[in-house]
Amino acid sequence: MPNFIERRRLARMLDRTAEQVADTPTPEKGWISAMRTALGMSAEQVAIRKGVSRNAVYQAERSEQDGGVSLNQMDKIAAAMGARFIYAIVPNAPIEQLKYQQALLRARSMAADQPEFASWSMDDQQDWIDDTAAQQLHDMPPDFWDNR
Structure with a gap:
C-alpha cells in the first residue's frame, strides 16, 4: 500500500483531472467519429493510415458506441488521426x-x-x-x- 504522501499526490492528480473533464460530454457518435469528422478525414483515409480496411474503422466506431472497443484499438486509431488516446478513471467527487x-x-x-x-x-x-x-x-x- 502506498504511503500517505503518495496517496495524497495521487488524490490531488485525480481531483484535478476530474475538474478538467467534469463538463466534457462524450460525443453522440463517439470519439473516433468525432475526431474523424472534425478533421474531415474519411474512414478509408484513417484505414490506410492504420493499415486496416475501411470496414475495420467503421467497426471500431460501432464498437466504441457499444462499449466494446479495446484500449489498444483506440490508441492506434487516435495515432492514425494524429491524436493521442487518453484513458482515465476520474472520481465522481473529490x-x-x-x-x-x-x-x-x-x-x-x-x-x-x-x-x-x-x-x-x-x-x-x-x-x-x-x-x-x-x-x-x-x-x-x-x-x-x-x-x-
Whole structure:
C-alpha cells in the first residue's frame, strides 16, 4: 500500500483531472467519429493510415458506441488521426470526500456493535460516529473499503 504522501499526490492528480473533464460530454457518435469528422478525414483515409480496411474503422466506431472497443484499438486509431488516446478513471467527487463517506458508513455500521448505543443522547451518538469516522480515516485499516 502506498504511503500517505503518495496517496495524497495521487488524490490531488485525480481531483484535478476530474475538474478538467467534469463538463466534457462524450460525443453522440463517439470519439473516433468525432475526431474523424472534425478533421474531415474519411474512414478509408484513417484505414490506410492504420493499415486496416475501411470496414475495420467503421467497426471500431460501432464498437466504441457499444462499449466494446479495446484500449489498444483506440490508441492506434487516435495515432492514425494524429491524436493521442487518453484513458482515465476520474472520481465522481473529490477523493477525500469519497474516503470520508466510506469512513462514515463504517462508523455507522460499527455503531450497531456498540452496546447501548441507541440509549445514548443524539449528541453523544453523533460525537461517537464523528470520532470513529475520523479514526477510520486516520488509520485506514486494511478492510477500510470492505462492505460492512
